[in-house]
Amino acid sequence: MARRPRKSPRQREREEEEQRKDREECRAKAGIPGPVDNWLSDKLAQGVRAGVDFPLAADEVQCEVFIERIPHPDPDWFFADYDTLVLRLTVTSPSRDFGEGALQSETHVVLGTYDDDPEMWMAPDWVQHPVGTVAVFRDTAAAVSDLIQRVAPPSDGMTVLANSLAAVRLDG
Numbered sequence: 001m002a003r004r005p006r007k008s009p010r011q012r013e014r015e016e017e018e019q020r021k022d023r024e025e026c027r028a029k030a031g032i033p034g035p036v037d038n039w040l041s042d043k044l045a046q047g048v049r050a051g052v053d054f055p056l057a058a059d060e061v062q063c064e065v066f067i068e069r070i071p072h073p074d075p076d077w078f079f080a081d082y083d084t085l086v087l088r089l090t091v092t093s094p095s096r097d098f099g100e101g102a103l104q105s106e107t108h109v110v111l112g113t114y115d116d117d118p119e120m121w122m123a124p125d126w127v128q129h130p131v132g133t134v135a136v137f138r139d140t141a142a143a144v145s146d147l148i149q150r151v152a153p154p155s156d157g158m159t160v161l162a163n164s165l166a167a168v169r170l171d172g
Contacts, residue, residue: 056094152155
């Protein structure tokens with residue numbers, strides 16, 4: 001049996017760099033990272049807390065993002081598909097005072113699903129975040145409304161949510 005010649009560290013480094021460039025070009029052509037990945041990476045870069053420590057401003061919402069794993073229904077089958085990953089967002093509006101008390105709304109949105117190999121080049125970046133870990137941060141209602149309008153599946157409920165978030169005003 002013939003042995004293949006060993007590659008020098010420089011050759012391996014060059015091949016790895018070419019593969020990285022190919023991956024980036026392929027992902028860029030497919031629009032990856034997409035709006036959800038960009039929004040989420042910006043927020044996670046700011047740091048994640050266990051909760052929002054101080055009251056929300058009138059034009060802010062609290063966002064809780066987590067990934068849910070839905071196991072394949074038949075994992076023991078030889079050609080089993082991958083588990084489904086679901087990126088969920090919970091949006092909580094600031095408390096509004098009324099004569100009888102205060103009102104605070106909470107809405108749940110699915111920002112994306114993925115049911116293929118998370119290591120594939122075409123996988124969205126968010127699939128690399130730990131499953132079940134909740135990221136909590138604040139954002140402007142307008143930014144969350146814009147994201148939901150761009151990525152959430154069209155439905156009457158999503159339209160109402162996006163419009164209600166867009167209607168949040170600075171004067172409360």
